[in-house]
Amino acid sequence: IRLERASLSQISLAAKVMALVPSPVHKKLLNLTHDWLRTFMPHCLAKVNRVSFGLLSSEECADTLADDPMVPRSRLALAVPFIGKDVPSKSSEFAHPDITIGLTVMAYRYSGLRDDDF
Structure with a gap:
């Protein structure tokens, strides 16, 4: 139940932030930044240069x-x-x-x- 509440509060916060973003271009940039910070960068940093x-x-x-x-x-x-x-x-x-x-x-x-x- 605690996890569900935390998840719901994160979704609520994300919705509030997105409502404050003025233009569609800025929303796309914010989504791209989120993808990079949460998905792509951790994946890239887990790789070893000249090995993987x-x-x-x-x-x-x-x-x-x-x-x-x-x-x-x-x-x-x-x-x-x-x-x-x-x-x-x-x-x-x-x-x-x-x-x-x-x-x-x-x-x-x-x-x-x-x-x-x-």
């Missing part, structure tokens, strides 16, 4: 292009899933664009820009 995600190194980019010249350029610039320590997946990509963006930002923050990025 990371950027392809310059050598890995060259190998990927040699194997498949038609590889999307986005794969070379965005974070990709890893199947183990320093072993990127050959063709998998993250399904949710917000997760891809978050993990890419984290990967560049951890690894820095590569020489090929200039």
Whole structure:
């Protein structure tokens, strides 16, 4: 019963806040912020760089292009899933664009820009 009351009070508070937001654009931004803080960011922070995600190194980019010249350029610039320590997946990509963006930002923050990025 306590949990139900807490949940109802959170819903009531959220409804009051949304009623005060003036425009639909601001409501969308508030919803996006909520999604990031409650869902996407905890998911991204639970991942380990170069173990479960990371950027392809310059050598890995060259190998990927040699194997498949038609590889999307986005794969070379965005974070990709890893199947183990320093072993990127050959063709998998993250399904949710917000997760891809978050993990890419984290990967560049951890690894820095590569020489090929200039």
